[in-house]
Amino acid sequence: MKTIADRLIEDEGLRRGVGRLTPEKIQKVFKELVAGECGARMKTYMETCVRCGMCAKACHYYMSHKDPSYTPVAKVSQTMWRLFDADGKVDPEVIYQCAQVAYTECNLCRRCIHYCPLGIDTGYIISVVRRLCHKLGVTPQYIQDTAHSHSATMNQMWVKDDEWPDTLQWQEEESREEFPGLRIPLDVEGADFMYSVIAPEPKFRTQLIYQAAAIFHAAGVSWTMPSTPGWDNSNMAMFSGDSEIMARVERAHYETAQRLRVKRIVMGECGHAFRAVYDVANRWLGWKYHPVPVVHSVEFFWELIQQGRIKLTHKYADPVTIHDPCNIIRGRGLMDKLREVVHFLCENVVEMSPNREHNYCCCAGGGVINCGPPFKNVRIVGNSIKAEQLKATGVHTLVAPCHNCHGGLEDIISKFGLNMHTKFLGDLIYELMEKPE
Amino acid sequence: MKRLPFTRLLLPALAVLLLTASGAFAQQDMTHVPTEAFKKLTRPPAAFAHDAHNEKAGLTDCTACHHGEKDGKRDPASDTAGIPCADCHAVAAKAGKTPLERAFHLQCMGCHLTQKKGPVTCGDCHKPAAK
Amino acid sequence: MHALYDLAVGPLAWLAFAVFILGSIYRLMSMRALALKKDAAFVAYISWPHAIRSLLHWVTPFGALGWRENPGVTIVTFLFHICLFVAPLFLMGHIVLFDTFHGWSWPALPDGVADTLSIVVVAACAYFLWRRLSVPEVRFVTRSHDWLVLALVGATFLTGVLAYHRIGDNLFMTTLHVLCGEAMLVAIPFTRLSHMLFGFFSRGYIASEFGSVRFAKDW
Ligand code: HEM
Numbered sequence: 001m002k003t004i005a006d007r008l009i010e011d012e013g014l015r016r017g018v019g020r021l022t023p024e025k026i027q028k029v030f031k032e033l034v035a036g037e038c039g040a041r042m043k044t045y046m047e048t049c050v051r052c053g054m055c056a057k058a059c060h061y062y063m064s065h066k067d068p069s070y071t072p073v074a075k076v077s078q079t080m081w082r083l084f085d086a087d088g089k090v091d092p093e094v095i096y097q098c099a100q101v102a103y104t105e106c107n108l109c110r111r112c113i114h115y116c117p118l119g120i121d122t123g124y125i126i127s128v129v130r131r132l133c134h135k136l137g138v139t140p141q142y143i144q145d146t147a148h149s150h151s152a153t154m155n156q157m158w159v160k161d162d163e164w165p166d167t168l169q170w171q172e173e174e175s176r177e178e179f180p181g182l183r184i185p186l187d188v189e190g191a192d193f194m195y196s197v198i199a200p201e202p203k204f205r206t207q208l209i210y211q212a213a214a215i216f217h218a219a220g221v222s223w224t225m226p227s228t229p230g231w232d233n234s235n236m237a238m239f240s241g242d243s244e245i246m247a248r249v250e251r252a253h254y255e256t257a258q259r260l261r262v263k264r265i266v267m268g269e270c271g272h273a274f275r276a277v278y279d280v281a282n283r284w285l286g287w288k289y290h291p292v293p294v295v296h297s298v299e300f301f302w303e304l305i306q307q308g309r310i311k312l313t314h315k316y317a318d319p320v321t322i323h324d325p326c327n328i329i330r331g332r333g334l335m336d337k338l339r340e341v342v343h344f345l346c347e348n349v350v351e352m353s354p355n356r357e358h359n360y361c362c363c364a365g366g367g368v369i370n371c372g373p374p375f376k377n378v379r380i381v382g383n384s385i386k387a388e389q390l391k392a393t394g395v396h397t398l399v400a401p402c403h404n405c406h407g408g409l410e411d412i413i414s415k416f417g418l419n420m421h422t423k424f425l426g427d428l429i430y431e432l433m434e435k436p437e
Numbered sequence: 438m439k440r441l442p443f444t445r446l447l448l449p450a451l452a453v454l455l456l457t458a459s460g461a462f463a464q465q466d467m468t469h470v471p472t473e474a475f476k477k478l479t480r481p482p483a484a485f486a487h488d489a490h491n492e493k494a495g496l497t498d499c500t501a502c503h504h505g506e507k508d509g510k511r512d513p514a515s516d517t518a519g520i521p522c523a524d525c526h527a528v529a530a531k532a533g534k535t536p537l538e539r540a541f542h543l544q545c546m547g548c549h550l551t552q553k554k555g556p557v558t559c560g561d562c563h564k565p566a567a568k
Numbered sequence: 569m570h571a572l573y574d575l576a577v578g579p580l581a582w583l584a585f586a587v588f589i590l591g592s593i594y595r596l597m598s599m600r601a602l603a604l605k606k607d608a609a610f611v612a613y614i615s616w617p618h619a620i621r622s623l624l625h626w627v628t629p630f631g632a633l634g635w636r637e638n639p640g641v642t643i644v645t646f647l648f649h650i651c652l653f654v655a656p657l658f659l660m661g662h663i664v665l666f667d668t669f670h671g672w673s674w675p676a677l678p679d680g681v682a683d684t685l686s687i688v689v690v691a692a693c694a695y696f697l698w699r700r701l702s703v704p705e706v707r708f709v710t711r712s713h714d715w716l717v718l719a720l721v722g723a724t725f726l727t728g729v730l731a732y733h734r735i736g737d738n739l740f741m742t743t744l745h746v747l748c749g750e751a752m753l754v755a756i757p758f759t760r761l762s763h764m765l766f767g768f769f770s771r772g773y774i775a776s777e778f779g780s781v782r783f784a785k786d787w
C-alpha cells in the first residue's frame with residue numbers, strides 16, 4: 001500500500017529543516033514536547049483508538065483519492081503513532097513525512113469528529129505534530145514566511161506600519177465619490193465595535209474594506225478601525241505550530257480593542273482568523289474565553305438585518321448555494337444565521353449535501369493553502385469530492401463567508417471546470433442594498 | 438453475605454469421614470440425579486449411577502452425601518440415607534438455607550474438585566441422555 | 569486438569585477480577601490526575617449536559633453521522649457490544665459458579681438465548697477479522713495489538729460456545745475458556761480494550777467543547 005513516503009514533495013523549508021536534524025535531537029525535542037505540552041488528552045487518544053476505520057469517510061482527502069493512506073486515522077498512524085512507537089527517536093526523513101502530512105494533508109477541519117465513535121480529535125493530534133515540526137524547525141517555506149511576517153510586523157503580509165492607515169484612507173477617499181459622507185473612523189475610543197480584517201485585504205482585496213465601510217455607513221453604526229499594529233486578525237502562526245507568536249498576535253489584537261474601549265470586535269469574513277481569536281489564542285494566553293466579545297461578520301450582518309438596518313433594493317435572483325466554513329460552523333455554530341442572511345438576500349437557495357456541521361471542507365483552511373505553490377495540487381486534487389458536491393447543486397453562485405474557503409473553492413472550480421463563481425456576504429449586501437446619498 | 442470464601446475448603450474434612458464410614462442403600466436403578474422437585478429443567482439431568490459411582494469412588498459411608506443438619510450447618514454425624522435431598526433442600530430456599538440446585542452442585546463439584554476426580558464442568562454432568 | 573481447573577475457577581478468577589476492577593480504577597484515577605495536572609486548558613470546558621446529550625446520540629444505532637455512513641460496522645458493533653455484556657453476565661454457567669461457591673445468584677437467560685448471543689459475538693469477531701484483512705483503510709492502520717485483543721475476545725467466546733456444545737474434551741475446553749476469559753478481563757485496563765474506560769470521556773470532552781464553546785453538534 002502507498003504511504004506518504006511515496007508522494008513526497010520538495011519544499012525548501014522542509015528540506016533545509018530536516019538537514020539540521022539528527023535522531024537524537026528529534027528525540028530530545030519530542031520528549032520535551034510530550035512532557036511539557038501533552039497530557040491526558042493525547043494519552044487517551046493514543047491509547048483508545050480502536051482502528052475501526054470509521055473516520056475514513058469523514059475526510060475529503062480520502063473521499064477524493066479513495067486511498068487508505070489519506071484517512072484521518074492513517075494520518076495519525078503515519079505521524080504521531082510512529083513517533084510514540086520510537087519514543088521520538090526517528091530519522092529526520094520521518095519528520096519530513098510527518099510535516100508533509102500535518103501541514104498539507106489535514107485542514108484541521110474537525111469533520112472526522114462526527115465519525116469517530118470515541119470522539120478522537122484528529123485535528124488536535126495533527127496540530128501537535130505541527131507543533132513538533134515547528135519546534136524542530138521543519139516548516140513549509142511559505143507558511144513559515146507568513147509566521148515570520150506576523151512576528152516582525154504583527155500582520156501576515158508584511159504590511160508596513162504606515163501602509164495600513166494609508167490604505168484605509170485611500171479606500172475612504174475612493175468611496176467618497178459614491179458615499180460623500182463616508183468615513184473609515186480610525187482609533188475612535190469608545191466606538192461600539194472595532195472592525196478587524198485579515199492582512200490580505202489591504203494587500204490585494206481592498207474592495208472588501210470598501211464594501212464593509214459602505215455597509216456600516218449605510219447601516220449607521222458606530223465603529224472604528226485601529227491605525228496601529230493589532231489590526232490584523234489572521235494568524236498563520238497558529239497553523240505553523242508557533243504558539244508563542246500566535247499568542248503575541250492575538251494579545252496585540254485583544255489589547256488594541258481594549259485600548260480603544262470598544263464593546264466588541266467584529267471580524268471580517270474569515271474562518272481561520274475567527275478560530276484563532278475566538279477559540280485558540282485565548283487558551284494559550286490563559287483566558288477561558290476571549291477577553292473581548294468577538295462577533296463574526298455572518299452574525300453581525302444577521303443582527304443588522306434583524307434590526308432592519310439593511311434595506312435591499314432587490315433580491316439576488318440567480319440561484320445560489322451555501323458553503324459552510326468549518327471554522328465558523330463546526331467552530332461557532334453559525335449555520336442557521338448564515339442561512340437566514342442568505343435567504344434574506346437571495347430569492348433561490350439550493351442547499352448542497354451534506355451541509356451545515358457535516359459540510360465538506362474547502363481543503364484550503366488549516367494553513368494548507370498558505371503552504372504555497374509546491375502543495376497547491378495536493379489540496380485541489382485532494383478535494384474532488386467537493387467539486388462533485390458543488391456540481392450536483394447545478395447553480396452558478398456559491399456563497400462562502402470565508403477567505404480561505406474562497407481561495408480553495410476558486411481553485412477547485414477552475415480545475416474541475418465548474419461554471420461557478422464565489423461570493424462573500426459583503427459582496428451580495430453591497431450589491432443589493434439601498435445606498436444612501 | 439457472611440460466608441466462607443471457599444466453602445469447598447470444608448470438604449476435605451468430610452471426605453476423610455466418608456472414606457472411613459460404612460453402609461449404603463443400594464439404588465440399583467438410579468441413572469441420574471433425581472430431578473422431580475424442579476418444576477422445569479433447563480439442562481439434561483446430571484448423569485449419576487448411584488451404585489457404580491460409589492463402587493468406583495470407594496464410598497461406603499452414606500453420610501458422605503446423606504448428611505443431616507444441625508444449627509443451620511451441615512452435620513456429617515447424622516445419617517439421612519433414604520430421605521430425598523429435596524425434602525430438606527427446597528428448590529426455592531429461605532435465606533440462609535441451601536437451595537436444591539446449589540446443594541447438588543456443591544455436593545458433586547465440591548467433592549470432585551477435592552478428589553481431583555470426576556466431572557466438574559457443566560457439560561460433563563449435564564449430558565443429553567444416551568440413546 | 570482438575571488442579572488447573574480448580575486454580576482457574578478459584579484463585580485465578582479472584583485475581584482476574586481484582587486486576588480488572590482495581591486496574592480500571594487505577595487507570596481512571598491516574599488519567600484524571602494527569603488531566604487535572606496537564607490539561608487545565610481542556611478540563612475547563614467540560615460540560616456534562618453537552619456530554620450526555622452527545623453520548624445519547626452516540627449510543628443510539630444510526631444516531632450519529634459516523635454510524636449512518638458506516639451501516640455495516642454500526643449493526644455489527646452494536647450487536648457485538650450488547651451481546652458481549654449481556655451473554656456472560658446472564659449466563660447460567662457463570663451464575664451457577666457464583667451460586668455454588670459464593671451463594672450469589674441472579675436470573676439467567678435461557679441457555680438457547682445465551683448461546684445465540686454468544687455465537688453472535690463470535691460471528692462479529694469474524695467480521696472484524698475480515699475487515700482487518702480486507703478493508704484497505706482498516707488494514708492500513710492495523711497493528712499486532714489489534715490482533716491480540718481481537719484474539720482474546722474471540723477465543724473467550726469461541727471456547728465458551730464450544731464448551732457449551734460439549735465439543736472437544738469438556739474439561740479441557742472449559743478450562744481453556746476460563747483462562748481466556750481471565751486473560752481478557754486482565755487485558756481490559758491495560759490494552760486498547762481500555763476504550764471501555766476512556767471512550768465515554770474522550771467523546772464527552774469533545775462534545776463539551778462542541779456544545780459549550782462552538783455551539784455545534786458533534787454527532
Ligand atoms: C472469569 C472466569 C470465567 C469462568 C469461571 C467462566 C466459566 C464458564 C463456564 C463454566 C461455562 C460453561 C457454561 C455452560 O456450559 O453452559 C462458560 C461459558 C461461557 N462463558 Fe465463561 N467463564 C469465565 C469468564 C468469561 C468471560 C470473561 C466471558 C466473556 C466476556 C465468558 C463468556 C462465556 C460464554 C460466551 C460462554 C458460552 C455460552 C454459550 O454458548 O451458551 N466467560 N463460562
Ligand code: HEM
Pocket residue numbers: 050051052117118641644645649652696714717718721752756761763764765767
Ligand atoms: C461500554 C463499553 C464499550 C464501549 C462504549 C465500546 C465502544 C466501541 C466502539 C465504538 C468500537 C468501534 C467500532 C468497531 O470497530 O466495532 C469498539 C470496538 C471494539 N470493542 Fe468496544 N466498547 C466497549 C467495551 C468493550 C469491551 C468490554 C470489549 C472487550 C472486552 C470490547 C471489545 C471491542 C473490540 C474487540 C473492538 C474492535 C473490533 C475491531 O477489531 O475492529 N469493547 N468498541
Ligand code: SF4
Pocket residue numbers: 058059060061071072075105106107108109110111112113122123361
Ligand atoms: S482534514 Fe478534516 S476530516 Fe480530514 S483528518 Fe483533518 S480534520 Fe479530519
Ligand code: SF4
Pocket residue numbers: 048049050051052053054055056072073115116117118119120
Ligand atoms: S474512527 Fe476513531 S477509533 Fe476508529 S479508527 Fe478513526 S480515530 Fe480510530
